[in-house]
């Protein structure tokens with residue numbers, strides 16, 4: 001029987017959730033026995049090459065590329081999991097959500113103390129993804145099946161969730177596993 | 182002392198006359214979640230987290246006195262889910278970035294989220310943009326985290342008995358303001374009390390953030406209410 005297939009991505013995140021996944025320490029050897037990785041920064045597979053059972057999403061959506069990647073994950077994965085505060089609620093990137101986008105861009109690219117006065121421009125190359133008006137939690141863009149809060153979620157929570165999903169058993173959550181920071 | 186007999190989820194309990202359901206439950210080792218209710222303050226019943234059911238009717242157990250023979254439902258699954266939805270509503274109605282919040286680990290709203298295993302709120306986020314008040318020397322008021330419990334309004338007064346905090350407007354527009362003159366005169370001790378009385382990270386002591394390391398904070402390992410359930414909450 002072929003192993004369950006996992007894919008992962010980091011959208012508007014900091015890779016901290018991927019680091020937390022690696023924090024499972026020696027259990028990573030068990031993970032390699034248990035599952036096969038497809039598209040993921042961990043194995044550097046860039047495109048889906050087969051149907052995936054579980055997609056782990058780090059980060060919310062702050063630009064058009066994040067939305068496109070998230071939609072391709074929804075299309076190619078049976079089950080999608082929002083991993084970490086940014087995927088679940090936008091996280092720290094969403095601090096900009098109550099500030100108008102124009103103001104954010106002007107502050108960063110025109111008025112910031114490190115910009116040579118008068119020489120700043122707001123990046124507008126057509127090859128750049130278009131920035132969204134707000135940072136969106138993943139479930140406000142596509143359907144998400146499960147949520148793992150935490151900044152980042154602990155390695156124990158990620159391990160418990162991934163193994164429960166691939167083994168098809170119910171999640172055994174302890175108090176220490178659910179944290180929002 | 183005249184005693185009243187009542188039950189919570191079928192458990193026989195005793196209450197003193199005039200006790201609210203929340204107080205009596207606590208005395209009997211039963212936790213009913215509260216948020217706007219606070220020790221010695223007169224209850225206002227504004228958050229509804231403490232809602233229980235008696236004879237099919239819903240009531241705020243922090244304001245409702247116990248009566249003889251009352252059969253209180255506290256942990257029925259639909260009640261618990263309704264409370265959870267109220268907690269979720271508070272999370273989407275403000276900006277709760279727990280990873281960067283000074284109150285994280287000691288916050289009652291967050292602790293309720295943990296106790297109720299909130300993995301994600303069921304409602305869309307609103308992203309309010311309420312102005313931060315940082316004018317007083319010792320305190321900061323981050324109103325995007327305020328849950329409008331009015332604990333500060335009720336509990337923090339000047340020596341002459343004047344309110345340091347006030348609620349202006351009503352309903353969804355209610356906003357907490359600080360009296361700048363009174364706030365300027367707050368002592369260290371009073372400022373600390375103001376921070377402690379706020380269940381969330383809306384009232385903060387300036388220059389005192391992140392004092393306790395992760396792992397040693399109030400709700401890092403013990404769920405909110407477990408002191409009451411262990412019978413040490415009296």
Ligand code: SF4
Pocket residue numbers: 180276277278279280282283284285286288289290291326381382383
């Ligand atoms: S006030 Fe509480 S719930 Fe809100 S961000 Fe701070 S710790 Fe989180």
Ligand code: SF4
Pocket residue numbers: 326327328329330331332333334346357378379380381383384
């Ligand atoms: S500032 Fe804090 S204590 Fe005052 S109403 Fe808001 S949440 Fe309650």
Ligand code: FES
Pocket residue numbers: 214215216217218225226227228229230231232241242243244
């Ligand atoms: S605790 Fe009873 S209404 Fe808030």
